[in-house]
Amino acid sequence: MTCFRFGGTEKGEGILPHDLKLYGYGFLPRIKTEEGSIEDDGVYFLPMLKSDYLPHSAKWDFLKKLIESPKIMKICCNAQLVLRDFYKIFGTYGVKPKNVFDPIIAAWMLNSDLESHTFIELIYHFTKKTQQATLADSNIHRFVEDMVDSLHLWDLLTENIVKFGLMDAYKLEMKVLPILSKMEVIGIGFDxxxxxxxxxxxxxxxxxxxxxxxxxxxxxxxxxxxxxxxxxxxxxxxxxxxxxxxxxxxxxxxxxxxxxxxxxxxxxxxxxxxxxxxxxxxxxxxxxxAYSKEISYLPLRKQFQQPAQKEYYEDQIRIRAHWKQVGTGTGRLSCKExxxxxxxxxxxxxxxxxxxxxxxxxxxxFVSREGYTLLGADYSQIEMRILGHMANDKYLLEFFANKGDIHSLIASRTLGKPIDQISPKERNHFKTIVYAVLYGMGPKTLSGILKISIQESSNFISKFLGKFPDVKKFIDYTVNKAKEASEVRTILGRRRVIDFSDVHRGERQALNSVIQGSAADIIKLAMISVEKKIAKTPALQNVRLLLQ
CATH class of the missing domain: 1.20.1060.10 (Taq DNA Polymerase; Chain T, domain 4)
Structure with a gap:
């Protein structure tokens, strides 16, 4: 399933996403024959520009049933953009997509450090089509070829997703995808x-x-x-x-x-x-x-004369940023515009x-609508907790169990001083030192941050690792295993390929990807849990997830 759009120029150059009109949707169904084999059943196109032989309401009813069907698998490149259309038409809780899978996210999970994760680049990279055949922009004139390419790409990627044991992590990402689409539609109030x-x-x-x-x-x-x-x-x-x-x-x-x-x-x-x-x-x-609702929310409904229940945020100026699921190597979400x-x-x-x-x-x-409140929630010291868990360091685990100030406790143990004698400067120094170790920062860089000599910086790092030997063992184990396998895994099995052609960069990425990637896994699980709670609780019907 693919959507096609156009703007004010042939290639859509200089056109903002909310200015692009929807041409229509392309489909390449696969069916199971009586003999049990799977065959392609031709290519179809549902035009959305004109209400010709079929009224727009009937088209959208068909699309809604399709996107909500648990029995039909929908393979859709750039699914976040596609789902955004559905939420604009039916409201963010007026449609419940099921069984939607995006090949682009699968490609990112196999190698998050590819130079580009655009559809055209992925087709060239994975299918090895000639570069000349893939340079042209994907548009309505190529929709048959795009449909075939999408399905071919999906076959290649899923084979590797299964091979590398990434299916559970991939399904997690596909649960996050519709949440991001909703966040882009809803935005956040702005003064x-x-x-x-x-x-x-x-x-x-x-x-x-x-x-x-x-x-x-x-x-x-x-x-x-x-x-x-x-x-x-x-x-x-x-x-x-x-x-x-x-x-x-x-x-x-x-x-x-x-x-x-x-x-x-x-x-x-x-x-x-x-x-x-x-x-x-x-x-x-x-x-x-900052755009008003007239720019980023209503045009799609106006294009199709499609009524929908008015949502609580529609009458407010809001910022609607773009959330990128494939924007980082560690698995963290990124945000732009x-x-x-x-x-x-x-x-x-x-x-x-x-x-x-x-x-x-x-x-x-950044403000809430009248009668509502912005509520922020965050994990306390999530990356430090992940370090303590993965390293199984008895001191860090004890510090967290006792619910003290983790950075003061680390400074106290490392310096051999009672915690009540740790100065704010010493506490902040060791906060920086621990995160420097986590992110693979060397003594030279750390010395510049702390305004101390390189030798002092090196001594601080050595003292910390000496007092927390299980952390040192974990770091060494993670880096050595990454060198053997050319990859690392997060707490939920997310994979990142590590290139050790630059040894220091590879070592830094190996440790950083395990810790930050595991934090990203946990936060995404939290987003999914919050979204499920909202959907199932009538008292929360006007609660919306806005940012991550």
């Missing part, structure tokens, strides 16, 4: 005015900084230009910095260099850059992603006058 006020405040502050910089220098300077800033600092002001201040033969204006110079101008440059980045990344980009998983937690304090300041928090712009 444009909030970020509008923030934008004005930041732009005024940037102008104040530019004026102050001009007074200091004696002429205007483009504070975002490394070349102009370097000329002012090193040539005009003759300011010096301890240590190496050049990079690739150029005078450096990096923050770690400028922060060492005791002069107001470099401090203004740093402040200007930080505010500019905050403004462009979190204020302006996020605001551009905008990235709602990486919104800054911290508050930016902006001085707006003598003794006056204003606090800016991007997350304040």
């Amino acid at each position: 444009r005015d909030c970020l509008g006020k923030y934008k004005n405040t930041l732009q005024e502050k940037l102008e104040d900084i530019k004026s102050e910089a001009t007074k200091l220098v004696g002429h205007p300077v483009l504070l975002t230009s490394p070349k102009q800033v370097a000329t002012v600092i090193y040539d005009e002001m003759k300011l010096s910095v301890s240590g190496k201040a050049t990079k690739n033969g150029q005078k450096s204006t990096a923050e770690e260099v400028l922060s060492q110079i005791d002069h107001p101008f470099p401090k203004l440059v740093i402040e200007y850059r930080q505010i500019s980045k905050y403004l462009s990344t979190w204020i302006e980009n996020t605001s551009l992603s 905008p990235n709602l998983q990486n919104l800054p937690k911290t508050t930016m304090m902006i001085e707006i006058g003598e003794g006056k300041s204003v606090d800016l928090t991007v997350r304040n712009a």
Whole structure:
């Protein structure tokens, strides 16, 4: 089953997903003959642009019965996009897809580090069709070929999914897929005015900084230009910095260099850059992603004159990000347009006058509908708990069982000091050290983060591993097993192929993929459990999963 869309240009270039109209759906049924063999039963196309021989309501009734049938397996590339159409037409709980399988997700599970997981690239990679035959965009003129290719791809991938023991993990992913489709349709409430006020405040502050910089220098300077800033600092002001201040033969204006110079101008440059980045990344980009229901929810219904029960979120401006199931090598979900998983937690304090300041928090712009509440839930120290479980480290397991502050307890054991004598600095240092070990970070990188020498950094890592020997054994075992098998497995059996052509990179990926991938498994199980609870509980009929 495949859907075909078109936009304002032949190839859909520059067209946003909500601007694409639905051409129709293609089908290549497989049937079981009286002799018990499986045969293809021709290629069919259900046009959706015009209500010609069949009214749209009848077409959608047929599609709904098909997508909900537990007896019919639906093989569908980019199924997340297809299901999104159904949720827009019937409401997020007005249709219950069953037995939907996506070959693209199967390909990602077999090798998450492929350069691309697009349909065209996967056909070329797995079926070895000539590149010329696969370069053209998949569209209505190629739908028969696309249907055949999809089925061929599925046959090849499922054979390997079974071979590598990934079917259970794959079925888990297919339970997550419709949840992500719903999240994209629902989105999250957004207060444009909030970020509008923030934008004005930041732009005024940037102008104040530019004026102050001009007074200091004696002429205007483009504070975002490394070349102009370097000329002012090193040539005009003759300011010096301890240590190496050049990079690739150029005078450096990096923050770690400028922060060492005791002069107001470099401090203004740093402040200007930080505010500019905050403004462009979190204020302006996020605001551009906010659409009303008229853009991202209703066009499909308007195209097909299809009524549906109005959902509680339809009359609110919302941000509808794109959730990528195949976006990472570890199995974690990723988010873009905008990235709602990486919104800054911290508050930016902006001085707006003598003794006056204003606090800016991007997350304040995300709001619930009137009468509803946004509820956040998270696992505490999930990756540390997975480490304790997988390493079977008696000390970590004891620390978690006693429900103390895990990082202070680790610092206490490693340094041999009573926990009440552990300073906040020592606690934070060991928090960073433990995660550095988990993510395969070396002493050099860690020293830069902690602002200590490489030798001190190396000593801290050695002390930690010496006091937690089971963690060291687990790390060594994981890396050595990965080198033997060229792969690692998560707690639920998810596979990641590891390339050791770069030994350090391979070792880092091996450990990181087991820990982060297992965390991803557990969080996806939680999403499925929450969704089941919502569907089965009448009192929760208006509860929706919005973000992960």
